[in-house]
Every structure is written in C-alpha cells, then in structure tokens.
C-alpha cells in the first residue's frame with residue numbers, strides 16, 4: 484500500500500480567461516474548477532486511478548480542509564488526516580491568454596504535537612511505500628521529513644523543492660525534481676540536455692535510488708544505479724501543466740507497484756502526465772489505456788553507468 488503525506492494540502496482553484504491579465508482591470512469569468520490538491524494528495528488520486536491501493540494523510544483544517552476530505556471521499560481515496568485548528572490553504576491557477584499564473588499560499592501554522600500525530604498516523608498505516616510531497620507549512624521543519632522516512636520499514640519517495648532535496652539526510656527511494664529544482668539541488672546551471680543528465684546523476688549519487696527528473700516539454704529522465712533513461716513528452720494539447728510532475732511520479736510509482744521495469748515505469752509516468760495536462764486543474768483524468776501502455780513512448784538509454 485502507498486501512503487502519501489501532504490504536509491500542506493490545498494483547495495486548487497483554477498480559473499480561465501480568454502484575454503491577457505491587466506492591472507487595474509476587473510477580469511470576469513464563469514469558468515472555475517475546484518479540486519482537492521497538494522502534491523501528495525494528487526499522487527494518491529492518480530495512483531488510485533491506476534489501480535494501486537493508496538491512502539492520503541497530512542494536515543487538514545477549516546472549511547477548505549473539509550472540502551478536501553469530501554472530494555477525496557467522492558474520488559474513493561481513503562484519507563487519514565491529522566486535524567489542525569487553522570484553515571487549509573486555497574491555491575489559485577489563472578489560465579489567461581498571456582500564460583499560466585500559479586498563486587500559492589504558504590499554508591496554516593503547524594505545531595510540534597501535529598507532527599507527532601502525523602508520525603503516529605503513518606506508523607499506524609504502515610505502508611510499503613511512503614510519499615512525502617509538496618511544500619512544508621510554517622512550523623514544520625525538513626527534519627520532520629527525515630523522521631517520517633525513518634519511522635518504519637517503508638521505502639520513501641519525496642517530491643519537494645530543490646534546496647530541500649539537498650538537505651535531506653535519511654535514505655530515499657526516489658525524488659522527482661523538475662528542471663529548476665535540479666538546478667537548486669545541485670547548484671548547477673541547466674541549459675542543455677547534458678546539463679540535466681549531469682545534475683540528475685549528481686543527485687542520484689548523493690543517495691537516491693532513483694532520480695526521476697521532469698523536464699516539461701522535453702519529457703523526463705530516469706537515473707538508476709545502472710543507467711540513465713530518457714523519454715520525450717507525449718504530443719497532447721495542454722490545458723494547464725499543474726499536477727504534471729505529480730502525474731509523472733504517480734505513473735512511475737504505480738508501474739513499480741504493478742511489477743513493471745524501469746523503462747515501462749518511465750513510460751507510464753509520461754503517459755499519466757499527458758492525461759493530467761489535458762484537463763483543467765488537478766482533477767483525475769480518464770487514465771484508461773495508461774496501464775497497458777496503449778500509446779507507445781520511445782524510451783532511450785542515454786548511457787550505462
């Protein structure tokens with residue numbers, strides 16, 4: 484079973500405008516989508532839709548917290564969250580003619596007792612795989628992530644900001660940096676494909692079993708002990724890119740749970756992301772055909788290690 488931890492869940496609010504945004508103008512729309520989000524929650528939703536036994540935990544409070552619980556319930560994702568006093572945040576994505584704007588709140592205050600309760604919740608669920616995803620809310624330190632990773636016999640995946648990746652100390656199964664997180668984690672400038680490979684390899688050498696680097700329109704890289712694999716992005720019409728990284732990681736983790744090899748896991752990540760970017764916000768798209776690899780994605784070996 485996979486348990487995802489989202490320390491800082493969100494109601495994802497996605498609104499669309501057929502015009503560029505301008506200061507001093509009231510833009511109006513009737514196109515709004517609300518979903519339960521936060522990186523770990525998205526992974527729980529997507530892997531559940533890929534036939535993997537999954538549950539979600541983290542901190543939830545207030546009306547938005549109730550919204551997230553209700554939506555997970557409606558999506559059939561089991562939830563075991565620690566209740567907090569302050570309100571879960573609302574994150575807004577504005578899709579305008581001039582681009583995609585992502586506006587994230589820092590989130591509610593977390594106390595030490597909440598973190599203790601979270602560790603106990605994870606231990607009670609005793610997953611095979613734990614995933615910690617997204618930003619840390621005020622009051623929760625990075626050492627709490629190492630504590631979660633070390634609190635039982637699970638393998639732990641992380642999807643966190645680049646600087647955080649370089650400061651983690653426990654052993655981790657996989658991390659999923661995007662291009663800027665790779666740069667932040669390694670201090671390297673990433674301009675070419677070769678730069679991305681070198682940075683992902685450097686990160687893998689620091690003790691991650693796998694580094695799954697999501698490179699947007701350039702697809703993704705998977706670095707293992709033995710090789711570096713690369714896959715292009717699928718050719719689809721993109722509505723918005725929110726949740727794309729969570730989807731790549733979900734496809735990868737789900738494939739591993741289904742016993743598929745590294746190349747198929749990378750393929751499944753790409754295919755899951757292609758479906759997620761084709762719908763607004765972080766709602767669960769139709770994932771039929773992803774498990775059976777209906778659209779073939781060419782995976783190439785960049786080099787053996």
Ligand SMILES: O=P(O)(O)OC[C@@]1(O)O[C@H](CO)[C@@H](O)[C@@H]1O
Pocket residue numbers: 491493495519520521522525574587616617618619725726727728729765
């Ligand atoms: O502020 P964080 O925790 O880094 O990211 C949160 C978030 O932007 O990530 C998800 C998409 O990956 C969204 O569901 C959510 O709003």
